[in-house]
Amino acid sequence: MQKKISTENIKELRSKTGAGMTDCKKALEASGGQIDVAIENLRKKGLAFADKKASRITTEGLIETYVHSGSRLGVIIELNCETDFVARQATFQQLAKDIAMQIAACQNVQYVSIDQIxxxxxxxxxxxxxxxxxxxxxxxxxxxxxxxxxxxxxxxxLSLMDQNFIKKSEITVEELIKRHIALLGENIQVRRFERFILGEGLKSKNNNFVQEVSSMIGSE
CATH class of the missing domain: 1.20.5 (Single alpha-helices involved in coiled-coils or other helix-helix interfaces)
Known part of the structure; x- marks a missing residue:
């Protein structure tokens, strides 16, 4: 029988790691309620202390674009971090590319997070x-x-942060970003994005862009 996780246990783990409430609850459930094991697991996943960095100001970063094969669908995204040093890192740049591709594959996504709706x-x-x-x-x-x-x-x-990451469906985009915050040691924020579909608003045949992007990702 799985040990019942109390609100006090979750708050204790959150105070020690700075991880989100949901992440703390999952970590405690997976560890059978053992705080030390849960802390270790959160650190391995890169979730520990990520939330504590979320209030830091992000004035650097980059603008990344993704244009799907055939040039009928494109995305532009602004991904921010704290320093130009991190913005130049290949890991950060790859994150921006992955998120841009994610947006291209998720037609329903219109906002960065639920809070922005x-x-x-x-x-x-x-x-x-x-x-x-x-x-x-x-x-x-x-x-x-x-x-x-x-x-x-x-x-x-409608929320980008709540989407399952297309390259690793067991985590969300929010969890992906938190792992990079822990890895790079800086706050990382998606500030804004825009999706462009060729002929959008005009009468034309319906193309399944999500299926096209997903097929392309699967063939990589």
Missing amino acids: PKDVKEYEQNIELQREDISGKPSDIQKKIASGRLEKRYKE
Whole structure:
């Protein structure tokens, strides 16, 4: 039987490592509640102390682009770090390339994180969910509970940080960045990005760009 992890255990691990609450919970569950083992595992994954660096100012970095084969889909991204020294590192530059490719492969992604989704967009999505026919006949509290679960899923679809990394699906883009923060010793932030699709907004045949990018990645 798996040992129940208490909120106090999670807070203790977070205070010792600076890792996120979710990462701490997962680490404790995997270690059977052993704090020392959980700390070691977080360090191996590069998650320990990454959150503590998240408040540091990032004024350096680079602009990276990705253009899919056939030049019909392109992405431009600004990835920031703290120093020009790190910005010149091949590891940081490869991270920028990987994230740009990630954005190209995820058509639903519109924002860097859930926190950046505008209030009016969230209200719009909430109204849609609450008006769905399959929950209209249910009690109000049940409707809100079902809608809340669906909204959480929808917000994650819109958020880059919540996507599973296309080259290593067991981690998210947020976890990928945290590992690089631990590796390079600096705060790293995706500031902004833009996706360009040839002929977007014009009447044209539908091309499955996600499938194209995924196929190309798989053949590398």
